[in-house]
Amino acid sequence: MSAFKFGTAINCIDGRTQQRVIDYMAQKHGVDGVDMVTFPGADGIFSSEGRAAEVELARRAVSISVERHGSKVIAVVGHHDCAGNPVDKERHYMHIRRAVEKVQSWGFAARIIGLYVNDNWQIEEVSQILLT
Ligand SMILES: [Zn+2]
Numbered sequence: 783m784s785a786f787k788f789g790t791a792i793n794c795i796d797g798r799t800q801q802r803v804i805d806y807m808a809q810k811h812g813v814d815g816v817d818m819v820t821f822p823g824a825d826g827i828f829s830s831e832g833r834a835a836e837v838e839l840a841r842r843a844v845s846i847s848v849e850r851h852g853s854k855v856i857a858v859v860g861h862h863d864c865a866g867n868p869v870d871k872e873r874h875y876m877h878i879r880r881a882v883e884k885v886q887s888w889g890f891a892a893r894i895i896g897l898y899v900n901d902n903w904q905i906e907e908v909s910q911i912l913l914t
Pocket of ligand 1: 794795796822823824861863864865866867
C-alpha cells in the first residue's frame with residue numbers, strides 16, 4: 783500500500799474553486815488530496831498592507847502540510863469573480879506571482895506553483911518555480 787500523497791493549496795474560501803484546484807493538482811502533480819489553506823481572496827493577502835497576520839497563519843498551516851504530511855507541491859490560487867480580492871485578471875496574475883515569491887521565501891523543499899481559475903472555471907498555471 784503506497785502512502786497518501788499530499789499537496790497544499792493556499793486558496794480562496796470560494797466554493798467554486800476548490801474541487802477544480804484539487805482535480806488539477808491530482809492530474810498534473812499526482813497528489814491524492816490537497817491540504818486547503820483558505821482565506822477570502824487568498825492571493826491578495828501577500829500584496830496588501832496590514833495582512834501580515836494572515837500571511838503568518840498561512841505559513842504555519844503550510845509548514846504543517848509540508849513537514850508533517852510530506853507535501854511536495856504548494857499552489858497559490860487566485861480566481862475570477864473573487865469577492866475577497868475583487869481585482870481584474872491582470873492584477874490577480876500580479877498578486878499570484880508575488881505570492882509565489884513570498885511562499886518561495888519561506889524555504890520549504892517543495893515546488894511552488896501559481897494557479898488562476900479563469901472565467902470558464904478552468905485552471906491557468908501562472909508560474910512555476912522549482913526548489914531543490
Ligand atoms: Zn475568492
